[in-house]
Amino acid sequence: MKILAVNGSPRGAGGNTEVLLQAFLRGAQEAGAETEVIYLKDKDIKHCLGCFTCWTKTPGVCVHKDDMSAIMEKMKGQDVMVYAFPLYIFTFPGLFKDFMDRLLPFAQPIIEKRGDHFIHPPRWGKGLRRSVLISNAGFSETHHFDGLKKTFQLLNDGPDTEVLGEICCAAGPLLKIPELTDEVKWYPDAAYKAGIEVVNEGRISSETQEILDRSLAPDSESYANMVNSYWAGLGIEKIEADEFVAKADESPTDKALSPPSSVETIHDLIAAMPLAFKSEAAGDLEAVFQFDITDEDPGDYYLTIADGICTAYEGTHPDPNATIRTPADVWLKISRGQMNGAAAFMTGKYKVTGNLQLLMKMEKLFSRPS
Ligand SMILES: Cc1cc2nc3c(=O)[nH]c(=O)nc-3n(C[C@H](O)[C@H](O)[C@H](O)COP(=O)(O)O)c2cc1C
Structure with missing residues (x-):
């Protein structure tokens, strides 16, 4: 089985998402899968222009010349895609959204009925339609993922598409606190098991999914206290909104640009x-x-x-x-x-x-x- 993972965290391999992704992939490799990770932060992926050239003049081919065409070529040959990214404003980070928008050439402009609703039929890619969602959130309440899960279900809502499981870890920043490694180990362990199950059983089992749906910090009051003590330790306290505006006005934070050696752009x-x-x-x-x-x-x-x-x-x-x-x-x-x-x-x-x-x-x- 070939599994291609896309890590859409702006923090790339140094982020919390990566802990979950690597645990999942270790399990998948253990079970015999061939795996690869693409870090979107290292790729040149331009915004979709909404020109629809990939549906009209050059079917299946985008007008942009950047890293996206190589990524899409690679995606065509996969059995399973893993989409991994942190939760940003209840959904994907912009980096990952740009990537998703640029998958438009994979869809045909036609709309047709599948089951009880209408979809764009795919142009390519069985692997594109079997996927695992991996995410993590700063808040400890699992309902933060509700919108993301719904979006992901809508994206994969067709008889020939399947979400093989969701690894959505609330209170994800705890994953990388060295003192808590033993406390939180149960979550990456479950992600590892999920990797094995996807290869051997074709999806994450309901028992493992039930574990993965739990928060790393079920007591949100204690978690909030812990987070706020952390900020206090850095000298960051709550201030009133108006005070913030005054401070922001006093000290512009934009960095001055250095003079270039030549003028091209x-x-x-x-x-x-x-x-x-x-x-x-x-x-x-x-x-x-x-x-x-x-x-x-x-x-x-x-x-x-x-x-x-x-x-x-x-x-x-x-x-x-x-x-x-x-x-x-x-x-x-x-x-x-x-x-x-x-x-x-x-x-x-x-x-x-x-x-x-x-x-x-x-x-x-x-x-x-x-
Ligand atoms: C712009 C931005 C928006 C965020 N929005 C949310 C959010 O809506 N809910 C939440 O629980 N955490 C939110 N977070 C926190 C991240 O999900 C959290 O820090 C996560 O652990 C980062 O993962 P990473 O290290 O893989 O990038 C946000 C972080 C940023 C930078």
Whole structure:
């Protein structure tokens, strides 16, 4: 049996999900399965554009050229898929959601009736349709997984699809506390047994599933006390929401971008703008320009100008004077003098909100990159 696991934790092999995944895979290997793990955090997986090209012009093939095509090729040859990730906001982390969205080429656009409801028939992949769900959550109450389990059931709701079992571990951060290893060992042990059962019996037995459905910390009051003492040990206490806003305003946490060695991308261009800044032209100007870069190379950046210094940041400023919403290639062309900025604005190639006059000054504030 070939089992391919996808770990969708942004913490990858260093996370709590990995403890459960490895226990499950050890069991599966013990029972003779061939296993492999893909760590999504190390892969280049772009967001689905929603263009439906994979259903129309190039059936089964996405417009993006990134790591997803190799992953999908690999998925085609599996008997069982294991989807493992931490619970984020009651569901998948964005990393895993991007991966799931990008599986659209595996479905056909047609909708047809299977049983009592309609589905998109699959284009490929028996293994895609036999899967194990592995997750862990910071809270100790198992109902945190209700939405995720429902989503997973809907995803696999067809006569030819099967969820072979769910390993959803509440209070998952306890798994990696060295002092508690013996206390919590019963859970990874059950995950290990689940691995053996999936290979030998084709699914997780009801007895093992019953164990896996229990919380690592059934006494939520004690767990909350423990978590809060941990934070207190780090000097983190509860504060009122308004206090937080004041603190956040005082200390912006975005990191200034370092100047790049060459300008290839929009990220490079914005990081290089402080070098092209003409402080004598700025005088005593104080301004924040926010860039909302769309399309192929999306991102959020901003430039601050104060005391004759321009600094570039990645992120979103809470109170910019002007926001420029532009595709990356349009701004790159304008900055290289290959496109007229004013004409591009008039024809809607980019959009500006906030202080337009300030934006018009930009031309004078920066020299063109050579
Ligand atoms: C953005 C974010 C959202 C989260 N949402 C939830 C949640 O809705 N419920 C919950 O119990 N834990 C939540 N957590 C906690 C994680 O599930 C928990 O820390 C988990 O152990 C992380 O697993 P990992 O180490 O494999 O990444 C969240 C964590 C983050 C960073």
